[in-house]
Amino acid sequence: MKTKFTYYRAFLRSQKITMVLALALTTIVAWSQPVVPFTLYNNSAYTDANIYVAVVGKQNGNHVWIDTRTGAVKPMQSSDNTVQGPIYNGDGGPGLNGRYANCFARLSEIPNKVINFPGITGCRVLISFNSQLYLYFFSTTQGYAAPNLANPNDPNQGIRFEVIELSNADNGLWANTTRVDSYQYPMGLEVWGNGGFYKKVGEFKTHAQILSQWQSSAPAAFAGCYDAAKGIIHFPSKTPAFQPGGAQGNYFTSYIDQIWSKYSTGDLIFNSGDAGTWRGRVSGSVFAFTRTSDGQVARINRKPTSVEAMEGSGALAEGGEWDKVVQSQICAAINRHAIDLNLPVGATQDFATASKYYVNNPYNWYCKFWHQPDVSLDGLTYAFAYDDVFDKSSTINASSPLRATITIGGFVGLSSNPTGVTTTYKDCNYTGSAVALPVGDYNLAALNSRGILNNDISSLRVTPGYKVTLYDNDNFTGTSLVITSDNSCLVGPGWNDRATSIRVAQNTSSFSTRMEAENWISMSGVQTETTQDPSGGNLNVGWIEAGDWMAYDVNIPTAGTYTVTYRVASPNANTNLRLEKDAGATQLGSVTIPNTGSWQTWANVSHNVTLPAGAYSIGIATSSGGFNINYFTISNGANIAALSARGAAVEVNPETQERLFALSPNPVKDQLFIKDYEQIKQIRIFDIQGKEVIVIERPGSTISVQSLKPGIHIVQIERLNKSISKEKIVKE
The missing domain is CATH 2.60.40.3080 (Immunoglobulin-like)
Incomplete structure (x- = not known):
């Protein structure tokens, strides 16, 4: 399924044609899929009234859209085209009258800023700023006309927008941010699922910081990707310089020529991961591969152009399923310069090691920029069509999803879950059906509209740093029960059949946040590795030596004493760690790290520190090194x-x-x-x-x-x- 879905999403991203055609999926979508609530959190410079949201996708082979004001799923129809859009050079669009689909709502108009997603595929959440986008609906079978910024007459010229792609199908929820066509504004995405599943992707710098970093670091060949007038960074092939005849029109041509030439006299062998090991050789212009395990054949029917290599299009996006699997691998290897031409023919190439990516020229520097860990969380992003090869993309797959949050503006300045989401369950084991409630007031009607009946709530799971107050009347004034940062079963006190209104709010008296060590905003000298810590996390930070440091953004609600607990491992005795502020000018405290037994035997060490209120950066530094760190938590000491x-x-x-x-x-x-x-x-x-x-x-x-x-x-x-x-x- 993974390889099939890879191609499906890459196709979804293609904007070479304006009309979005029907997708031939290889699986049958189970439309009984549980509804997944997506909360939209505004962390941007735009007001809720100036952010516009639309959802388009497919159900049962038909093109549909979700009315975000009501949650209704509606078929796409030409009669939906009632909104007057701009007309450039007399071009009235497909309808010849400049009218487009009335499918957008302001964020301020979406109830509780939550969109409930039923079973749906090929779905896009379109988020625009200061104006709606102008999509044209044809029909349920023909789809819609999407923004095409390569067309100077497109009515969406000059409108900033971003996209979240998702599918809620029989193999779970798949969702991702994307930089495949351009970067226009920072975005964040979080998904929670049963069994403790949680994953977070996106940017954690401001829009201005990202643009500044691009301008100060982009090599001359890629400098033109930045559109200063619009504040957009375009994918290279979307700019004239990288098109045929442009100054960079042959950017990858020499590298591709060398690959085709070298492997016309010997075999290229590579391991594709789940899809097995392949052996290939060029004959004429055809690069034919055979899978060593079963003889399965796959082909690239001709040498791709430089643009096709960047986009994963043309010769790298045609043929059958296994053709596309191999084509995606070669496309990714070209963009990352992972095919080592210094190795002899017949040697097995390693395309999976990220440390070898974007090292030797030519490589796609645009992709390297978005994969920097100081720009994108964990260095994960979708920078080109096949960035999910070896799981380097911002894809989140939750087999049993509960809820999700889209953070408009990215995670800058946010040290923990910003929405205060509380999850309500229908049993006391936290395994029943769940509904997420972000910050806000919910009377009985609001709860019922979200599928929560008055006696359906048996337990609550509350995000640290937030509190939930339950009231026994509909006016938020009656007898109340307050729950903070805890899993609480409501059967004992009888509140499951008494509560008729719920208030979710920040709780400044109780605060806790967990910072994954690898999510630094800047660092010196350290590296990451896969962790074996049973308490969670995918990566830990290691190779920490004397003088190394890492910096993190925090947002402390009130000044006071906090307990900082570090999750560490070390085979050495008496190593040390210190917490700093103001680039080391302010020393907050230090702890001694004991010998835990090995680099992957984990323990907690903690100390109390005095922290001021506000959003700022803190640093972890060491004069000794010799330890690993997985994460650290900051919590107020009142409970302890x-x-x-x-x-x-x-x-x-x-x-x-x-x-x-x-x-x-x-x-x-x-x-x-x-x-x-x-x-x-x-x-x-x-x-x-x-x-x-x-x-x-x-x-x-x-x-x-x-x-x-x-x-x-x-x-x-x-x-x-x-x-x-x-x-x-x-x-x-």
């Missing part, structure tokens, strides 16, 4: 101090004030003592990220917690009468 002060986690019957159970000591080092353990059916302990770490059926009077990592943990108690309670403990 309160737990330490009372010495035990205690639950009290709210009606009789009788102690129901007690956990002591708290903080705890080795053994946790349980009062009234005879009434307990099960104890489950979770770490601060929500991962279950201990489960005990019918516990005795004590349980061992030696295996817990230092820090805050949540203890969930299920009694014999099936009531459930939770409390926090601190493991020393």
Whole structure:
């Protein structure tokens, strides 16, 4: 499926023709797919009233659009073309009257800024600024006319816009940001799914910073990709310089000629990952490949042009399924200059090692720019059509998606999830159907409109740094229950059948944020590697030596004392780490890192620091090096101090004030003592990220917690009468 979907998305990006034709998918879409709510968060310089949103895609082979004001899925019809657009040089567009589809809504008009996506494929979320885009709808079978900026008469000339591509199909949710045609404004994308799935992609610099960095670093050949008048960076082949006859029209021609020449006398062998190892040779102009495992044949029928190599078009986008698999590999290898012509014929080429990309000329510098980790999170982006070869794209695939957030303006200045999304569940195990609620007020009608009936909420999962208040009337004034940064089952207090309104808001009294170490804004001397840390994350930072440093943007809600906890691993004793501000001029504190046993044996070390309020950069530096770091968390110390002060986690019957159970000591080092353990059916302990770490059926009077990592943990108690309670403990 991965290889088929790669081609499908690359086709979706092609804008060589104006009309978007029907896509012949190789799978049948399950239109019973769960609806996935997408929250649009505005982190841009534009007001909600100046941001326009439209959604177009396909259902059951028909072209449709989603009315973002109502959520209704509607067929594309020429009768939708009622909006008067600009007319350039007398060109009235396909309808000859300058009228275009009335399919856009202002962000301010979208209820709760949430769009619910049903089963849909070939879908684009189009986001424009200061004006709607002018799409022309033909019919459900013919599709629509998209912006074509190569046409000087196109009505969308001068309108800034961005695109999120997605498909919600039988193989899950697929979504990505894209830089394939151009960059116009920073964007961010996050997806949550069942089983703790979470992935985040996008840019984390301002628009001005990105444009400045491009201008200061672009080599002369690519400088013309920047359109200063419009503030846009175009894909190279979309500029006159890289078109045939232009100054860079033969940019890749010599490299392609050398490849075709070298492998006319010997074999090119490469491993394509999931699709196997291929052996190929040029005969005439045809590059024919055979898969070594089963003899499957694939071809490139002629030598591609420089433009075709950049775009993954023409000779690199034709034929059958396996032809396109090989063509995508060769296209990616040309853009990245991953085909090593210094290796002898017959040697197996390594196209998968990212450190070899964009090193030797010629390579696509536009792509290199967007893959820089100080521009795009984890260096992941869609910079050319086949950037997903060896998973270097900004694609997010959630097999069982719950919700997603599109951050307009990218993640600059945001140190944690900006939306305060709370997820409501229909059971107390957090496995039932879930609906996301971003910051805002929701009365009973609003909850019902999102598919939440009054008695359907049994539990809430609240994002750290935010709080949820439940009210027992529809006016946000009655008896209330406040939940912050926690998983809370609502059965015990009976709030699942009492709450008729919910308010989601920031919680400045309780703050916690986790920073992945590899998501630096700048660094010196370090590298990343795949982590084996069971507490999560894909990468950790290593190769840290004396004098190395990393910088991160944070946004601290209020000035005060915070606990900073670092997830570290080291085979060395007494290495050190210090936290800095103001480029090292302000020392915030330091910790000693112990010998944890190996480079991938992980432990937590922490210290308390005083931080000012506001958005600024902090740095992690070292005078010794010799350790790895996976992530660090910053949280206010109020919860830890309160737990330490009372010495035990205690639950009290709210009606009789009788102690129901007690956990002591708290903080705890080795053994946790349980009062009234005879009434307990099960104890489950979770770490601060929500991962279950201990489960005990019918516990005795004590349980061992030696295996817990230092820090805050949540203890969930299920009694014999099936009531459930939770409390926090601190493991020393």
